[in-house]
């Protein structure tokens with residue numbers, strides 16, 4: 001298993017280009033199952049989850065062509081889907097495989113998808129996805145660890161769905177189910193994340209009729225069929241946010257390009273409150289500088305447009321360096337503080353009580369060996385390693401490889417002393 005070795009204390013300076021958003025690329029790749037025609041996708045980040053998604057589509061007999069591997073351009077042609085199944089072997093490595101359920105139900109009227117289990121950050125059920133599909137006329141059984149779903153009438157029917165809780169992939173799955181359903185579907189309390197809006201945009205290019213994008217009520221008028229299209233996914237707002245913290249925490253200056261500052265409103269505001277100077281240079285570029293004085297600021301994670309749970313671990317790393325107390329409230333996932341115990345081992349003053357994390361700073365962190373437990377926790381540990389004295393070794397970095405394209409190369413490019421140490425295959 002690969003590790004990262006970081007020698008802390010380097011000031012980061014230079015320019016970093018942000019890659020495409022993993023959490024946009026996953027649903028738009030799944031959406032290619034909705035048509036027999038060719039779908040060309042650009043700006044797909046070169047990360048492990050997208051390779052897993054391409055394997056899953058290929059397993060279903062979609063033709064996935066790439067010019068390089070890992071690829072940033074994919075051409076997907078789902079002429080005929082012979083295996084409407086997402087097997088356990090793939091789902092266990094990537095929960096987002098469940099995003100194929102909606103498109104399969106819409107296009108073929110049946111699907112067998114392994115139930116994604118819990119993961120390190122929480123139980124993460126998919127009950128709301130299934131309930132909504134049932135409202136649309138699907139018959140669903142779960143047995144032997146699989147969701148077995150079929151549409152007895154051949155075609156899903158539009159329905160009025162009110163999500164009990166805001167769910168990002170749930171909204172995406174049901175959007176993809178509804179675009180080919182008979183009649184109108186109304187989704188209330190839908191997720192408003194930019195990744196959902198990106199999917200709506202791509203589906204629109206394929207001929208879907210959707211209104212209300214960017215709001216919590218989406219109206220979808222089902223059409224008989226969709227056609228091929230070409231689409232470029234939006235920049236990864238979480239990667240951009242992670243580099244904002246990297247610039248701020250090391251006292252450097254980073255120009256962050258190919259991003260959409262507009263998608264980072266809550267993060268930019270919170271970092272500003274903590275004393276981090278951020279300048280929006282233009283629609284796709286931001287400049288961040290190290291704070292003259294970093295001060296603690298409380299934060300509560302929320303659905304978009306609130307402060308993203310996917311930025312919580314990175315913010316915690318920053319808070320360890322801020323003067324005073326920062327109270328972090330995690331409202332989305334029940335167990336998303338696994339990085340805290342590792343930061344404490346590095347010398348941070350953090351106490352966690354349920355969904356609350358209290359960070360008292362500033363603390364001089366010192367390098368040691370720590371374990372990455374999930375994607376964003378790993379990013380938080382990398383940031384902590386950048387300011388720790390001495391050497392930090394981060395184990396199990398396969399988590400970070402799932403979602404950050406070339407993080408070692410990008411950080412080295414702006415002056416970080418970080419290297420990947422290759423280990424035996426796990």
Ligand code: EPZ
Pocket residue numbers: 023026096122123124125126127128129130165166167168169170309310332333334375376403
């Ligand atoms: C998406 O996960 C993202 N993944 C996550 O990013 C992100 O953390 C999360 O949204 C929240 O923003 C992808 O887009 C692929 P949810 P998702 O359904 O859709 C509960 C990362 O690091 N819930 O919005 O799985 C759920 O347990 C990842 O890139 C139900 O109870 O999250 C959670 O508490 C991690 N029943 C809350 O809702 C359901 O049927 C929000 O989850 C569905 C969700």
